[in-house]
Each structure stands twice: as structure tokens, then as C-alpha cells.
Amino acid sequence: MKLRTFLHLTCAAAAGLVLAPRAHATSIYQYKPDEYVQIDSGLSPNGQYSIRAHGEGEIGADNFHVYLFDAKTGRKIGPLEEVVNNLDTSADMVSARWSDDSRFVSLTYRIDRHEYAEVRYRIEKGRAHCIKNTNKKH
Secondary structure, X not given: OOHHHHHHHHHHHHHHHHHOOOOOOXXXXXXXXXXXXXXXXXXXXXXXXXXXXXEEOOOOOEEEEXXXXXXXXXXXXXXXXXXXXXXXXXXXHOEEEEOOOOOEEEEEEEEEOOEEEEEEEEEXXXXXXXXXXXXXXX
């Protein structure tokens, strides 16, 4: 193989590696200590509750949880334990859909490149109660 052909093939292969999308691209966030970031659409319509994410470590994956907060006082009510195996640690990669009366909320997040999980909660007496936990493949 001629040197010129070899260099062209090498450059083309390198460009392909640089421009190719990552198979498991993730959205990560490095949380500061005691920093809880509100998720996408995390504030309830009545303004009483918010849902926030927090993790530890360089990419936020250590001890990552999503929490229910009292939005008016800023008090952490507790973790939403059913939100697990997140591919992403950035708060904007967890999405909430609230009912108009703020009594129900569904959280959707990625657990793999083409697989999403959805967890539905009933909010009652200041607590979140899991009523549905499913995975969706896209």
C-alpha cells in the first residue's frame, strides 16, 4: 500500500471516529454538596411540591436520587426510591408530568440508549406513593 493511500485511509478512519455519535451518550452533571437541581417540569401546578435531583462524585452517579421537596419551605420530603438505573445524571434528563390538581405526577427518564422508565406517583398527605412503575422501549 502506498504511503499516500495509507494516510488518506488513516485520516478518514480518524474523522469517522470523531464525527460518529456515541452509542451510549449520556447527560451528566457534577452536583455541588447540598445542591438539589429541579428536574424538567418539576414544580407542581399548585406550587406546593418540586422534584429535584442530586448525586455525588465526578459525574453525579454516586448516590444519585430524585427527591420530592416542599416547594414553599424548601424542605426535602424524601427520595423517590423507584427512580433507579438512570443512564443520565443531569436533572433536565428526568421529566415530570403533573396532573392539573397536583395529586399525581409521572416521571420519565432513560435507563438505556433506547429504553425509558416511567414511574407514576400519587401525592397524598405530603408524601409520594408509587402507583405504577413501567419501562418503555423506543
